[in-house]
Amino acid sequence: MEAIFIYIAKSAVLMLLFYCVYFFLLRRETFFNSNRWFLLSGLIISSILPLLSYTKIVWIDATQNLNTNIESALLSIPEKQNSDINWNYVILAFYGIGLLIFLLKLAIDFYSLNAIIKGKKVKQQADFKFIDTQENIAPFSYFEYIVYNSSLYTATELENIIEHEKVHSDQNHTVDVLVSRFFSIIFWFNPIVWLYKKAITQNLEFIADSEASKKLSDKKAYQYTLLKITAHENCVAITNHFYQSLIKKRIVMLNKNQSKKRNSWKYYVVIPALAAFVLLFQIEVIAKEKQQTVKVSGEGKSVEVYKISKNSTDAELKEIKDKLKSIHNIDFEVSDIKRDAKNNLTSIKVDIKNGSQQTQSIQTSTGDVIQDFGVIVITDKEGKKKVGIQTSEEGKAKGSKVAVSKRITTLNLEKDDSDASENSNIIITNNQNSKTNTNVNINSFTSTKTDSDTNTNISTVVTTDKNNTVTTKIITKKDGSTIAISNSTKGKVKLGNQLIIVDGEEMPENFDVETLNAKDIETMRIFKGTEAITRYGDKGNNGVIEIQTRK
Structure with missing residues (x-):
């Protein structure tokens, strides 16, 4: 549950970053197509980057305080404090209710759209499908469909409208609308996503206005058409419709001089910000203990411990196997390996054989990671070796539980x-x-x-x-x-x-x-x-x- 909350927080931070760059630096520029891809990439990056992380391993000196007594570990496990209210589930339920409401609203919008398009006479022209409806709705486009009511407009106005909607259809602006709508549903609780959705929709109108006005002989007539369409209030939510609020901004952008190319540096402001985000939040530092060799003075004995922790990789396990074989002629095998989403060990079986001596350790965790343990090799002054398994005090300190943990030692x-x-x-x-x-x-x-x-x-x-x-x-x-x-x-x-x-x-x-x-x-x-x-x-x-x- 905690991982979900962390992901949502990181995604919201990235979304806010892209929106701020657009709002303060880019929204007054006429790089409309570049702004389109910038805003879309912001949504994609904010959803993917929090899932990516880089693991940095820091090697530390191994601690020598190991405990092999399982009964002692069990006695020290603290009782889990039960709470009458699990706030994680309360928050999850609240989020689920909101998600259900917005999904229901989306289903209603699709139903309304289907009711308008289904059964109507379609006129095919090139890649476009025109539907002349009798309903009093604002003109809109949905993929290749362009819907309008010709009885409400003059021939010039209808030409302006159709050219505008052709741009939406030809450049697949419906995809942008659906993507922004999808993110607004998933992150409905985040106010930034609604501002972001509005910015995407508004920029698409800037693109359509700019491209349509280039193909029309009378730019002033096009602007008058914009003003006339503001009288329509009935719009289909999941479509690109001709009527949009903030008509004043659209007219201002139509008459704005083209931005200078040197202003494109503003797009690169987000790069160092993303790098800082990765360095601060996406680098996971893992401390691993170095292999230790302890010499017992006066007796000529040495104790070597090969540590196995929750984040031991397959390569590290193979390294332990090779060292035990080459240095001590001890056979070391691992099996039943299972890992969680973070690649931490949740299950492992270790079989060790040293001549007639055999040792086995099995750890199987129900949703948690394994407890750290080690393969211990004792060499006496005559060169005779004994091998065993040691478990760490760390598992006790954290109160971790292992469903099955056993050792088999034949001496x-x-x-x-x-x-x-x-x-x-x-x-x-x-x-x-x-x-x-x-x-x-x-x-x-x-x-x-x-x-x-x-x-x-x-x-x-x-x-x-x-x-x-x-x-x-x-x-x-x-x-x-x-x-x-x-x-x-x-x-x-x-x-x-x-x-x-x-x-x-x-x-x-x-x-x-x-x-x-x-x-x-x-x-x-x-x-x-x-x-x-x-x-x-x-x-x-x-x-x-x-x-x-x-x-």
Whole structure:
């Protein structure tokens, strides 16, 4: 809806620009045909230029604050504030009513025109079709048709009228009339479009008067004919009719000396104005993060993140694929790509394979763009590589929602069931009504689904290794309370010298987690290995425990 309002505003600005140039610089010049094309081009440019934009990419340093915890992202999504009145729909309804009224008026005008022409005797002469009607209406032309009532005029007056209408018909002025009428209907709420329509119609009369007077021997008699026709009030709206208001201006322009050619510079005034409009409004600056490589000091590990954002192009995705293959010998494939009108990603599926290790990320958005994420490659001091997917905090900050987002990671677990792989994440979630804590080793599969009807977010976590399968469902209710249901409690947490974070604050080294009352803990997350290092640097070498207490 916002895009429609922006388009209408830009179009109105451009229309105003062309009208002002015509009104202040060109309307007193006798460049009638040039003015015709200038005014028509103004309408066309004002409707097309707002749709065209140039994208300028600005590269910035990548941020390193990435978050891979989907449950945390769901908990931070703000509730949408519902309003009793949606003003967008009110404005749209108001516009629709006006549009319907003007379309109905146009239909009536076409019906009236058809009633006048249909069934009448037509006299063909060259490319013109003459209809001598008995109705008391002003003479008019509509494409090749020229309609008049011969009984109302003398032979000289009728000759003047016909020569005038022939110019309209021969130069297809009906097209100009219909185009201006079309724009006045679409932009009926804009007062400039009505002034613009009047300027087009008036200039067409200047053209017809100028051309007709050249073919007539008595220019003064032609002007008297103009004065006589002013007595007619019945005109067909969508036609070029001989009678027009502002007869005085037409007579003045008939007797005006031809403008000097050097005055044609006035047409070029609009060019720098259009250039300024493009520079100000039609250049879209997109900030993209550079690929980052983070070295973890003391351990010889490096972490490389290849970022994928909503405006990543196909060429950039191919570049990531080539780099992963050539540098790390990692297979990277994308599929199910969908984009919106602005070429932003709304859906993407990423499959990554590094030997026996496989990672998959699927993002499908219902009308919104995807959340930024990255392909992370960790290389240890022995040259062994591990690959995964990281999601950004930016999606949380904006409150964006993803209908389906899942990761599939297959890693080799150690044989000891009580100690998971160094890359395992452990989430401990405590329910107010639950008397026990559920310890779950998250390692393989995370699927997140949003129920739009109940505003309840459900995360299903499945851990699979040789000896054990643990399934945990984390349900976040509308009121923010969390319920964790697990079919196993295997995979206990070993306490040691991990970094302890309670409610976002770092605890001292001698802090004992067991001193906390289990009922006071709302959520506990434990990160190990590269996940902890990526989040907290060297401090996370021994693992990190994040605890969120109940407020």
